[in-house]
Amino acid sequence: MLYAHDGQEDVLLEEDIDVGSGEPADLIVYNDDHNTFDWVMKSFEEILGHSSAQSEQLALLIHFKGKATVKSAALAELRPKREALVDRGLSAVIEGR
Template sequence: MLYAHAPQEDVLLEEEIEVGSGEPADLIVYNDDHNTFDWVMKSFEEILGHSSQQSEQLAMLIHFKGKATVKSAAMAELRPKREALVDRGLSAVIEGR
């Protein structure tokens, strides 16, 4: 007799997500050719809560260096922020430390 064990695999995936949710991580935004400085800065202010000065500095770093860490926090805190940035057309990833 054969038994399907797919539900067990689902449980393992849920456990993997929960284990990493409190781990420290960095939210990184990459440079692109289609978003304006104003749009990037506005996104950082509205989504990440950065000041206009901090947002401008990060936008400049991204422009000249190709990427920048825009926020460091627990993985679970960064996930919705990354999704919101991506929804606005920014190229953002989360990297664990």
């Protein structure tokens, strides 16, 4: 398996995770310069089912830290959510644990 180094830790990338497994993974969203807080929060509420307060906290973490884990679940559950976030213009990846 290949690991990517994000500057602080090695992470297992989505393409390296066994597709048929229920392996735990993290959906991570990165900061960008074109999406508004309102759009990011709305996306988290509609796609991930997060509350308004949770969405706001995650948007702030992403803004100040550069990225945040927005959901942890099995890979199969995260893939369509990542695609939906990407379709809305967010920078999202899945990392295995």
